[in-house]
Amino acid sequence: MHIHSLKLKNFKGFYGESDLIFNKPNGNAGSGLNIFIGENNCGKSTVLEAINFLRDNSKKSHELLKFKDEVGRQNAHAEVEVVFEGDIENTVTSFAQMKKIDVFTSRIYQCSELKNYFKLRRTTEKQNVIEVWNKDSLLFENVSGIDAPIKRMFETNFIWADTDPNDQASFGASTLCGMLLKEIADSHKHTEEYKEFQKKFNAVFNEGTSELRKKLFEIESQIGEIVNTQFGDAAIKFSFDEPNIQGFFKNTSILVDDGINVPMAEKGNGMQRAIALALLQVYAKTVAYDSSQAKSKPFYFFIDEPELCLHPKGQQKLLDALLEISKARQVFVTTHSPYFLNTSYLKNIGIHIFQRKNGKNQVESSKVNYLFPWSPTWGEINYRAYNLVTVDFHNELFGYIQETIANCKNLKEFDKWLEQECLVVKDNKWTKDGLKFECVTLLHFIRNHIHHPENVFMKANSYTELDLEKSINLMIEIIRKYELEKSLREVS
Numbered sequence: 001m002h003i004h005s006l007k008l009k010n011f012k013g014f015y016g017e018s019d020l021i022f023n024k025p026n027g028n029a030g031s032g033l034n035i036f037i038g039e040n041n042c043g044k045s046t047v048l049e050a051i052n053f054l055r056d057n058s059k060k061s062h063e064l065l066k067f068k069d070e071v072g073r074q075n076a077h078a079e080v081e082v083v084f085e086g087d088i089e090n091t092v093t094s095f096a097q098m099k100k101i102d103v104f105t106s107r108i109y110q111c112s113e114l115k116n117y118f119k120l121r122r123t124t125e126k127q128n129v130i131e132v133w134n135k136d137s138l139l140f141e142n143v144s145g146i147d148a149p150i151k152r153m154f155e156t157n158f159i160w161a162d163t164d165p166n167d168q169a170s171f172g173a174s175t176l177c178g179m180l181l182k183e184i185a186d187s188h189k190h191t192e193e194y195k196e197f198q199k200k201f202n203a204v205f206n207e208g209t210s211e212l213r214k215k216l217f218e219i220e221s222q223i224g225e226i227v228n229t230q231f232g233d234a235a236i237k238f239s240f241d242e243p244n245i246q247g248f249f250k251n252t253s254i255l256v257d258d259g260i261n262v263p264m265a266e267k268g269n270g271m272q273r274a275i276a277l278a279l280l281q282v283y284a285k286t287v288a289y290d291s292s293q294a295k296s297k298p299f300y301f302f303i304d305e306p307e308l309c310l311h312p313k314g315q316q317k318l319l320d321a322l323l324e325i326s327k328a329r330q331v332f333v334t335t336h337s338p339y340f341l342n343t344s345y346l347k348n349i350g351i352h353i354f355q356r357k358n359g360k361n362q363v364e365s366s367k368v369n370y371l372f373p374w375s376p377t378w379g380e381i382n383y384r385a386y387n388l389v390t391v392d393f394h395n396e397l398f399g400y401i402q403e404t405i406a407n408c409k410n411l412k413e414f415d416k417w418l419e420q421e422c423l424v425v426k427d428n429k430w431t432k433d434g435l436k437f438e439c440v441t442l443l444h445f446i447r448n449h450i451h452h453p454e455n456v457f458m459k460a461n462s463y464t465e466l467d468l469e470k471s472i473n474l475m476i477e478i479i480r481k482y483e484l485e486k487s488l489r490e491v492s
Helices: 044-056 088-095 098-105 147-153 165-169 176-188 192-205 211-231 245-249 269-286 312-325 378-386 391-405 411-421 442-451 465-491
Strands: 002-009 017-021 033-038 079-085 116-123 131-134 139-142 155-159 255-257 261-263 299-304 331-335 350-357 360-365 428-431 437-440
Touching (some): 044 116, 192 211, 269 312, 299 312, 350 378, 391 411, 411 442
Antiparallel strands (some): 002 079, 079 116
8 A cells, every 4th residue: 555645735835736646666666765855945844744744633733734825814724635545455454453444445446547545634624533535425524433543554654854863763652663672572472482581570570489579578478467457457469460571672772883882872963863764774674564464564754854964975875775665665755965866766766846936835746847858867857956057967958959959960060050050159269279269159168168177278268157057048948949849740
């Protein structure tokens, strides 16, 4: 069971309805990875908050979750819808309580492509209620007692940008370490080793032959004598229940030995965050699998700005790990780092570009308006998301136009084509020897600088970032014009 799509309606910075369709894992690296990119304050983390709101509600006032216009007015309630797809019935049967199975299976529906779907909604109007879509009435319904089974089937873990890594590495009931060790401990209860421990515990604490029990008996007798004297006959005995196996982990700490063996909390933020992210990966691999049924629990990763406190090489290694995890599980990542787009598997990844326009958040898939047949590329996505102009993107554009659109074998021929077909002016001068100069287009001028940094004669006459941006925009216009003319020819 996977998350097919998310619909936001008047939720925080999103006005009206905004829809996101997510990548689902298919066994290929990056297939289940969804990366949210864009500048600050454009709604990337809001998407994670919305999914968390639907599953767990929110302690925030509903007024903080509703969209506000320029003057702070709130006219409508906020809504969050999540649609699941896949083998939903099998998931429900395996992980929901028996008495709730029919509640879920009766509300699975199909669309025209004959895929199974299941839809949930939570609103600020009914903030404490998860509503289920009824395929027959075509309405959302409030079904009592479904919160717990939904959480079991929709298991999540969020690592927020402001999350203290030590919180995830602590051994509380809801932390990564706590959940990881709980699952391991629960599975260990049935082993001969643990059964032997139980016997030993009872022998030491509860059987009269143990030395500890004999000492305790003396205390019990003394207390009993006093009680009998003051209140009447009564037998006193200490009873020791077997401790909950999870209780053994409460005073546990993580030690990190990188030359100095100290608790994790005493290491730097980068090391702490790296360990927290490693715990997340191990949890998915170790816990989110039911060996008794040979079935995986639905489990989803949500990581807000994983690049924080990680150096570029560390970011790349984390990306490699997430690419591997995404073969079988959905991963949702918000990031500002271009290193999370630097992979040969970029085409497999679901990339969602966020922007803020006129006080409203907007989001689009990177699959819209591709420039190249091999899109998306690192340079293309960074330009669209951050308006980041790079020499890599300039090289891609230049090479594609020269070889594919203009079909020119050499640079002089290509420059002539740019001048005649695209009306690009040759208003830049280039020299190889400092003596002979030739007029070239800005595109050609920048290309030469990129490919010939050894040219000492042009050091004093280079290009600026504005020149680079101008050249890139000009080449994008040429490609778009070519695509339009091509489509018109195909229609006619």
